[in-house]
Amino acid sequence: MSKKIFKIYSENFLSTLKKYGLKLSIDGRETISPLYVCPLSLRCYEQDALISGELTQEHVPPKSLGGKVILLTDREINNKDGHTSDKKLLQFFEGQNFTANRGEISALITVGEDMSGRVSAKMSFDISSSKPRVEFATTKANINALDYKGLFKNWDGGQFHVSLTLHQDIDKRALLKIAYLTVFSKIGYELIFGKNGLRTKTYGQLINYLNGNVASENFPFVYINGHAPIGDWSVGVITMPQDLGCFVVNLTFQLKESTFKYAVFLPNPDDEGLDNLIRLSERMPLNESELNFQVGYLPFDISQISEK
Numbered sequence: 149m150s151k152k153i154f155k156i157y158s159e160n161f162l163s164t165l166k167k168y169g170l171k172l173s174i175d176g177r178e179t180i181s182p183l184y185v186c187p188l189s190l191r192c193y194e195q196d197a198l199i200s201g202e203l204t205q206e207h208v209p210p211k212s213l214g215g216k217v218i219l220l221t222d223r224e225i226n227n228k229d230g231h232t233s234d235k236k237l238l239q240f241f242e243g244q245n246f247t248a249n250r251g252e253i254s255a256l257i258t259v260g261e262d263m264s265g266r267v268s269a270k271m272s273f274d275i276s277s278s279k280p281r282v283e284f285a286t287t288k289a290n291i292n293a294l295d296y297k298g299l300f301k302n303w304d305g306g307q308f309h310v311s312l313t314l315h316q317d318i319d320k321r322a323l324l325k326i327a328y329l330t331v332f333s334k335i336g337y338e339l340i341f342g343k344n345g346l347r348t349k350t351y352g353q354l355i356n357y358l359n360g361n362v363a364s365e366n367f368p369f370v371y372i373n374g375h376a377p378i379g380d381w382s383v384g385v386i387t388m389p390q391d392l393g394c395f396v397v398n399l400t401f402q403l404k405e406s407t408f409k410y411a412v413f414l415p416n417p418d419d420e421g422l423d424n425l426i427r428l429s430e431r432m433p434l435n436e437s438e439l440n441f442q443v444g445y446l447p448f449d450i451s452q453i454s455e456k
Contacts, residue, residue, distance in 0.1 A: 150198050150205060153220050153451075158182040158195075160336035160450050168343045187332045187340065188325075188358060189222040208329045210234040213241065214402030218333045218451075225359070233322035236315065241403045243314040249273065250406055255312040257284065259294055267293050271312060284310075318410075320369045325358050327397040327412035334383050336450045339417050350415040350422065368422060368429045370413040375400075381445035385416070388442040392428045393419075396443060 161183060165171065171178050172192070183192045184203065197203040204223040209215035212234065245251030252272040259266075267290035273282045294308075328351075332339050340351040357367040375398040378384035384396045394416050401408040415425050 149217055150203070150220060151195070154184050154195055154198060154203075155182075156451055157219075157336060158184050161185055164337040164341050167338070168341065170341065170345060184220060185337065186222040186225070187219065187329060188355065189225045190346070190355065191222055206329065208333070209326050209399065209401055210237060212238050214400070219329055229360070233319060233325060236319040237322045237401070238403075239313060240315040240318050241401055241406070241408055244408065245403060245406050246272070247314070251404060252285065253312055253314075255284070255310050257286075257294065258309045258311070271310065321358060323371060323399070323410065323412055324354065324367070324369065326399055327414055328354055328358065330397050330399065331383055331395055331414060333451065334446065334449045342417065347417050350417055350419055353422065354414070368425045370425060370429045370432060372411045373409070374411065375409045376411040376443050378443055378445040381447065383446040384443045385446055386428075386441050387444045392424055392431070392441055394424045394428060395446070
Protein backbone atom coordinates (compact mmCIF):
# COMPACT_ATOMS: atom_id res chain seq x y z
CA MET A 149 0.00 0.00 0.00
CA SER A 150 2.70 2.53 0.98
CA LYS A 151 4.79 1.82 -2.15
CA LYS A 152 1.72 2.23 -4.33
CA ILE A 153 0.85 5.58 -2.74
CA PHE A 154 4.46 6.74 -3.05
CA LYS A 155 4.54 5.84 -6.76
CA ILE A 156 1.25 7.59 -7.59
CA TYR A 157 2.05 10.86 -5.85
CA SER A 158 5.76 11.03 -6.69
CA GLU A 159 4.82 10.73 -10.37
CA ASN A 160 2.17 13.40 -9.89
CA PHE A 161 4.71 15.67 -8.19
CA LEU A 162 7.12 15.43 -11.14
CA SER A 163 4.32 16.04 -13.65
CA THR A 164 3.19 19.08 -11.65
CA LEU A 165 6.72 20.52 -11.69
CA LYS A 166 6.91 19.95 -15.43
CA LYS A 167 3.49 21.49 -16.10
CA TYR A 168 4.35 24.73 -14.31
CA GLY A 169 8.01 24.89 -15.32
CA LEU A 170 9.20 24.46 -11.74
CA LYS A 171 12.51 22.97 -10.67
CA LEU A 172 13.49 21.29 -7.44
CA SER A 173 17.07 21.58 -6.23
CA ILE A 174 18.70 19.56 -3.46
CA ASP A 175 22.07 20.82 -2.22
CA GLY A 176 22.15 23.22 -5.16
CA ARG A 177 21.59 20.53 -7.79
CA GLU A 178 18.38 20.01 -9.74
CA THR A 179 16.79 16.62 -9.20
CA ILE A 180 14.20 14.63 -11.13
CA SER A 181 14.29 11.63 -8.80
CA PRO A 182 10.96 10.24 -7.57
CA LEU A 183 10.06 12.24 -4.47
CA TYR A 184 7.07 12.33 -2.17
CA VAL A 185 6.33 15.72 -0.63
CA CYS A 186 4.34 15.46 2.58
CA PRO A 187 1.21 17.63 2.13
CA LEU A 188 1.45 18.75 5.76
CA SER A 189 5.15 19.42 6.38
CA LEU A 190 6.13 20.00 2.70
CA ARG A 191 9.30 17.97 3.30
CA CYS A 192 10.64 15.87 0.41
CA TYR A 193 11.24 12.15 0.83
CA GLU A 194 12.75 9.41 -1.30
CA GLN A 195 11.30 5.91 -1.24
CA ASP A 196 13.81 4.84 1.42
CA ALA A 197 11.71 6.87 3.87
CA LEU A 198 9.17 4.04 3.78
CA ILE A 199 11.79 1.68 5.19
CA SER A 200 13.20 4.12 7.74
CA GLY A 201 9.71 4.99 8.95
CA GLU A 202 10.02 8.72 8.21
CA LEU A 203 6.80 8.46 6.20
CA THR A 204 3.76 6.84 7.76
CA GLN A 205 0.35 5.82 6.46
CA GLU A 206 -2.40 8.37 7.06
CA HIS A 207 -5.99 7.30 7.73
CA VAL A 208 -8.50 9.88 6.51
CA PRO A 209 -10.69 10.31 8.55
CA PRO A 210 -8.97 8.75 11.59
CA LYS A 211 -9.11 4.96 11.74
CA SER A 212 -11.20 5.15 14.92
CA LEU A 213 -13.87 6.98 12.92
CA GLY A 214 -14.00 4.71 9.90
CA GLY A 215 -11.13 6.20 7.89
CA LYS A 216 -8.96 4.42 5.34
CA VAL A 217 -5.31 4.85 4.35
CA ILE A 218 -5.20 7.26 1.40
CA LEU A 219 -1.90 9.14 1.84
CA LEU A 220 1.51 9.19 3.48
CA THR A 221 2.52 11.87 5.96
CA ASP A 222 5.64 12.94 7.80
CA ARG A 223 5.93 10.76 10.92
CA GLU A 224 7.38 13.64 12.95
CA ILE A 225 4.49 15.99 12.24
CA ASN A 226 2.02 13.15 12.66
CA ASN A 227 3.40 12.30 16.09
CA LYS A 228 3.35 15.97 17.03
CA ASP A 229 -0.30 16.61 16.25
CA GLY A 230 -1.96 13.59 14.67
CA HIS A 231 -2.81 11.64 17.80
CA THR A 232 -4.04 14.78 19.58
CA SER A 233 -6.37 15.89 16.78
CA ASP A 234 -7.65 12.33 16.28
CA LYS A 235 -8.41 12.07 20.00
CA LYS A 236 -10.28 15.38 20.00
CA LEU A 237 -12.47 14.25 17.12
CA LEU A 238 -13.17 10.89 18.73
CA GLN A 239 -14.09 12.55 22.03
CA PHE A 240 -16.40 14.97 20.22
CA PHE A 241 -18.32 12.21 18.44
CA GLU A 242 -18.38 10.05 21.56
CA GLY A 243 -20.00 13.00 23.29
CA GLN A 244 -22.54 13.36 20.48
CA ASN A 245 -23.45 9.69 20.84
CA PHE A 246 -23.52 9.85 24.62
CA THR A 247 -25.84 12.86 24.87
CA ALA A 248 -28.18 11.23 22.34
CA ASN A 249 -28.21 8.06 24.48
CA ARG A 250 -26.58 6.08 21.68
CA GLY A 251 -23.24 5.11 23.14
CA GLU A 252 -20.52 5.29 25.74
CA ILE A 253 -18.00 7.96 26.65
CA SER A 254 -14.54 7.88 28.20
CA ALA A 255 -14.56 8.67 31.91
CA LEU A 256 -12.22 8.69 34.90
CA ILE A 257 -13.19 7.15 38.24
CA THR A 258 -11.35 8.39 41.33
CA VAL A 259 -11.70 6.77 44.75
CA GLY A 260 -11.18 7.83 48.35
CA GLU A 261 -11.39 11.03 50.29
CA ASP A 262 -8.20 12.31 48.70
CA MET A 263 -9.40 11.13 45.28
CA SER A 264 -5.94 9.72 44.59
CA GLY A 265 -6.91 6.40 43.00
CA ARG A 266 -7.81 6.97 39.36
CA VAL A 267 -8.79 4.51 36.64
CA SER A 268 -10.22 4.93 33.16
CA ALA A 269 -13.58 3.50 32.15
CA LYS A 270 -16.35 3.73 29.59
CA MET A 271 -19.60 5.22 30.85
CA SER A 272 -23.06 4.79 29.33
CA PHE A 273 -26.64 5.24 30.46
CA ASP A 274 -29.92 3.63 29.47
CA ILE A 275 -33.20 5.50 29.88
CA SER A 276 -35.24 3.30 27.55
CA SER A 277 -36.61 1.05 30.31
CA SER A 278 -38.72 1.78 33.37
CA LYS A 279 -35.54 1.56 35.47
CA PRO A 280 -32.93 3.96 34.04
CA ARG A 281 -29.38 2.89 34.81
CA VAL A 282 -25.81 4.06 34.45
CA GLU A 283 -23.16 1.53 33.48
CA PHE A 284 -19.37 1.57 33.70
CA ALA A 285 -17.11 -0.76 31.74
CA THR A 286 -13.40 -1.11 32.47
CA THR A 287 -10.60 -3.68 32.56
CA LYS A 288 -9.94 -6.41 35.10
CA ALA A 289 -6.75 -4.60 36.13
CA ASN A 290 -8.72 -1.42 36.83
CA ILE A 291 -11.29 -3.36 38.86
CA ASN A 292 -8.43 -4.74 40.96
CA ALA A 293 -7.08 -1.21 41.42
CA LEU A 294 -10.48 0.00 42.66
CA ASP A 295 -10.69 -2.99 44.98
CA TYR A 296 -7.21 -2.19 46.32
CA LYS A 297 -8.37 1.34 47.11
CA GLY A 298 -11.19 -0.17 49.16
CA LEU A 299 -14.12 0.87 46.98
CA PHE A 300 -15.92 -2.47 47.27
CA LYS A 301 -14.92 -3.37 50.84
CA ASN A 302 -16.07 0.01 52.15
CA TRP A 303 -19.03 0.42 49.85
CA ASP A 304 -21.36 1.73 52.58
CA GLY A 305 -20.45 5.39 52.83
CA GLY A 306 -17.61 5.09 50.36
CA GLN A 307 -16.96 7.83 47.86
CA PHE A 308 -15.99 7.83 44.26
CA HIS A 309 -15.95 10.58 41.71
CA VAL A 310 -16.66 10.35 37.98
CA SER A 311 -15.28 12.92 35.55
CA LEU A 312 -15.77 13.13 31.82
CA THR A 313 -15.20 15.64 29.04
CA LEU A 314 -17.92 16.71 26.61
CA HIS A 315 -16.80 18.84 23.67
CA GLN A 316 -19.55 21.19 22.51
CA ASP A 317 -17.82 22.18 19.26
CA ILE A 318 -16.00 20.08 16.71
CA ASP A 319 -12.27 20.77 16.48
CA LYS A 320 -11.62 23.29 13.71
CA ARG A 321 -8.07 22.26 12.89
CA ALA A 322 -8.90 18.55 12.81
CA LEU A 323 -11.87 19.02 10.47
CA LEU A 324 -9.93 21.29 8.11
CA LYS A 325 -7.03 18.84 8.05
CA ILE A 326 -9.26 15.95 7.01
CA ALA A 327 -10.99 18.04 4.34
CA TYR A 328 -7.64 19.25 2.98
CA LEU A 329 -6.11 15.77 2.83
CA THR A 330 -9.26 14.47 1.13
CA VAL A 331 -8.99 17.06 -1.66
CA PHE A 332 -5.24 16.57 -1.95
CA SER A 333 -5.71 12.83 -2.38
CA LYS A 334 -7.94 13.53 -5.41
CA ILE A 335 -6.07 16.39 -7.09
CA GLY A 336 -2.49 15.91 -5.99
CA TYR A 337 0.20 18.56 -6.01
CA GLU A 338 -1.61 20.96 -8.35
CA LEU A 339 -3.72 21.79 -5.32
CA ILE A 340 -0.77 23.39 -3.55
CA PHE A 341 1.71 24.26 -6.33
CA GLY A 342 1.23 26.60 -9.29
CA LYS A 343 3.37 28.57 -11.72
CA ASN A 344 4.89 30.60 -8.88
CA GLY A 345 5.60 27.60 -6.67
CA LEU A 346 3.65 27.09 -3.45
CA ARG A 347 0.20 28.69 -3.53
CA THR A 348 1.05 30.84 -0.51
CA LYS A 349 -2.15 32.92 -0.53
CA THR A 350 -4.52 29.96 -0.31
CA TYR A 351 -3.24 26.52 0.57
CA GLY A 352 0.04 27.86 1.90
CA GLN A 353 -2.01 29.69 4.52
CA LEU A 354 -4.01 26.58 5.30
CA ILE A 355 -0.86 24.47 5.72
CA ASN A 356 0.60 27.12 8.04
CA TYR A 357 -2.58 27.06 10.11
CA LEU A 358 -2.62 23.26 10.31
CA ASN A 359 0.98 23.38 11.56
CA GLY A 360 0.08 25.92 14.23
CA ASN A 361 2.03 28.75 12.60
CA VAL A 362 -0.91 31.17 12.34
CA ALA A 363 -3.78 31.97 14.69
CA SER A 364 -7.07 30.13 14.14
CA GLU A 365 -9.02 33.32 13.53
CA ASN A 366 -6.81 34.09 10.52
CA PHE A 367 -8.22 31.19 8.50
CA PRO A 368 -11.98 31.11 7.79
CA PHE A 369 -13.77 28.00 9.01
CA VAL A 370 -16.90 27.29 6.99
CA TYR A 371 -18.85 24.05 7.24
CA ILE A 372 -22.37 22.68 7.42
CA ASN A 373 -23.91 19.65 9.08
CA GLY A 374 -24.77 17.17 6.36
CA HIS A 375 -23.44 16.62 2.86
CA ALA A 376 -23.48 18.95 -0.13
CA PRO A 377 -25.58 17.68 -3.09
CA ILE A 378 -22.77 16.18 -5.19
CA GLY A 379 -23.97 12.57 -5.29
CA ASP A 380 -21.38 9.94 -4.48
CA TRP A 381 -18.46 12.33 -5.11
CA SER A 382 -16.54 13.58 -2.10
CA VAL A 383 -15.33 16.87 -3.63
CA GLY A 384 -17.39 19.52 -5.40
CA VAL A 385 -17.12 23.14 -6.54
CA ILE A 386 -19.48 26.06 -6.00
CA THR A 387 -20.25 27.23 -9.54
CA MET A 388 -22.77 29.99 -8.80
CA PRO A 389 -22.57 32.67 -7.60
CA GLN A 390 -19.06 33.07 -8.93
CA ASP A 391 -17.86 35.28 -6.09
CA LEU A 392 -18.37 32.33 -3.74
CA GLY A 393 -16.45 29.87 -5.92
CA CYS A 394 -14.60 27.39 -3.70
CA PHE A 395 -14.32 23.68 -3.03
CA VAL A 396 -16.80 21.78 -0.88
CA VAL A 397 -15.69 18.50 0.68
CA ASN A 398 -18.14 15.90 1.96
CA LEU A 399 -16.86 14.05 5.02
CA THR A 400 -18.36 11.01 6.71
CA PHE A 401 -17.43 9.82 10.21
CA GLN A 402 -18.51 6.41 11.47
CA LEU A 403 -18.57 5.60 15.18
CA LYS A 404 -20.02 2.14 15.73
CA GLU A 405 -23.63 2.34 14.46
CA SER A 406 -23.70 6.14 14.25
CA THR A 407 -22.88 8.12 11.10
CA PHE A 408 -21.98 11.82 11.14
CA LYS A 409 -21.85 13.89 7.95
CA TYR A 410 -20.26 17.28 7.32
CA ALA A 411 -19.46 19.46 4.33
CA VAL A 412 -16.35 21.64 4.68
CA PHE A 413 -15.51 24.52 2.34
CA LEU A 414 -11.95 25.17 1.16
CA PRO A 415 -10.43 27.80 -1.15
CA ASN A 416 -10.13 27.41 -4.89
CA PRO A 417 -6.37 26.98 -5.46
CA ASP A 418 -6.37 29.42 -8.38
CA ASP A 419 -7.74 32.26 -6.25
CA GLU A 420 -5.43 35.10 -5.27
CA GLY A 421 -6.51 34.86 -1.66
CA LEU A 422 -9.24 33.72 0.69
CA ASP A 423 -11.81 36.34 -0.37
CA ASN A 424 -14.37 33.85 -1.72
CA LEU A 425 -14.19 31.75 1.42
CA ILE A 426 -14.50 34.83 3.63
CA ARG A 427 -17.55 36.02 1.67
CA LEU A 428 -19.10 32.58 2.00
CA SER A 429 -18.59 32.62 5.77
CA GLU A 430 -20.24 36.06 5.96
CA ARG A 431 -23.26 34.96 3.90
CA MET A 432 -23.72 31.58 5.54
CA PRO A 433 -27.29 31.64 6.90
CA LEU A 434 -28.13 30.53 10.41
CA ASN A 435 -30.58 28.06 8.89
CA GLU A 436 -28.55 25.80 6.61
CA SER A 437 -31.69 24.88 4.64
CA GLU A 438 -31.61 28.44 3.25
CA LEU A 439 -28.25 27.96 1.50
CA ASN A 440 -28.52 29.27 -2.03
CA PHE A 441 -25.74 28.33 -4.43
CA GLN A 442 -25.10 25.83 -7.19
CA VAL A 443 -22.59 23.03 -6.74
CA GLY A 444 -20.93 20.79 -9.30
CA TYR A 445 -18.91 17.69 -8.49
CA LEU A 446 -15.22 17.31 -9.23
CA PRO A 447 -14.86 14.06 -11.25
CA PHE A 448 -11.12 13.74 -10.77
CA ASP A 449 -9.08 11.24 -8.80
CA ILE A 450 -5.39 10.83 -9.59
CA SER A 451 -5.18 7.54 -7.70
CA GLN A 452 -7.76 5.96 -10.02
CA ILE A 453 -6.17 7.48 -13.13
CA SER A 454 -2.76 6.15 -12.13
CA GLU A 455 -4.14 2.64 -11.62
CA LYS A 456 -5.35 2.33 -15.22
